[in-house]
């Protein structure tokens with residue numbers, strides 16, 4: 001099999017940066033310097049909330065117009081997507097409940113605008129042998145009123161499409177990467193692949209998952225500390241049945257799903273390398289910063305405002321029924337601890353916001369916001385990756401939306417070997 005990829009919800013290209021081990025781009029053309037081992041045959045990115053498309057513009061600047069599509073994925077005829085061996089994408093955590101269609105008793109209908117169903121339609125039409133997806137960690141336990149239902153619907157749907165599934169919640173900061181960011185990664189393979197057949201034949205999936213599992217081999221765990229849980233979803237007829245009746249609770253942080261059977265456990269990371277720190281990111285960024293840091297410095301009244309936002313507070317509020325309650329929140333680290341990987345970066349990073357990072361910069365003896373380049377380095381993108389004509393606010397937003405690309409580049413070799421062996 002060839003290394004042909006389709007990137008859905010491509011944003012500014014985090015999966016591609018990771019798979020093609022991109023470290024920089026050509027200063028004159030703006031084009032990424034790629035290993036080109038993985039051929040990206042089709043990439044889709046469309047931002048529904050704005051007319052401007054800065055993420056897509058950035059993608060095109062770095063990778064060119066060929067095969068880059070800026071159309072709502074919902075409007076794409078999935079048959080028109082080229083054949084590929086690997087489908088990748090970071091999709092949002094939405095409501096994955098499904099109902100039967102009124103017109104057709106056998107048809108199923110997810111909520112409108114839920115992007116998971118566009119992934120499903122693509123899989124149905126194109127049957128890529130392998131899939132690698134990313135989502136927020138709460139996917140394993142949402143929604144609050146029916147814990148685990150959404151992920152159970154995803155698993156059951158993939159099962160019906162003929163895939164076996166492995167998943168893992170990975171905190172990049174626990175594996176020598178610069179950001180404490182927990183995300184769930186899902187790797188699925190068609191049952192007809194050699195790779196899946198080998199797993200299907202095994203007698204002991206628990207042993208496989210712990211030692212040779214797709215994720216756990218690359219991101220090692222403390223084997224002696226796993227308490228394995230097994231469950232079966234074989235009794236559920238289809239995704240609608242799962243959506244309506246699933247009641248087994250949340251999924252644990254790593255697991256596999258094969259023919260309706262679940263093996264899963266909570267991982268304890270085991271990493272022997274050095275921790276990457278925010279201080280190190282600031283040092284690396286310094287050599288790239290052309291603008292002076294004046295624009296980022298926080299002093300005087302502004303510093304007081306930040307202190308208030310970051311501090312513990314109890315604020316009286318009124319419920320819709322008129323009764324009073326207290327909204328309370330605790331202290332945030334202020335300024336940030338520079339000897340740790342950063343906290344998770346959100347899309348609001350470029351705004352005055354409790355979750356934005358404020359660092360004490362010893363080179364100027366001042367508190368300041370992190371720079372756009374530091375934000376890029378925290379996600380392991382090349383410096384100035386998003387410096388493609390978008391506003392500063394948008395650059396932070398793109399990084400809040402993206403992923404720690406080092407996770408994908410760490411998995412790349414294993415993924416390549418699996419596909420080339422087919």
Ligand SMILES: C[S@@+](CC[C@H](N)C(=O)[O-])C[C@H]1O[C@@H](n2cnc3c(N)ncnc32)[C@H](O)[C@@H]1O
Nearest residue numbers: 009010011012013014046047072073090401402
């Ligand atoms: C979580 S982000 C993924 C970011 C990406 N992994 C990266 O490295 O930048 C999801 C992306 O899906 C895009 N998106 C949202 N709705 C979409 C739609 N209907 N069709 C295509 N893309 C969409 C968003 O604009 C956003 O860039």
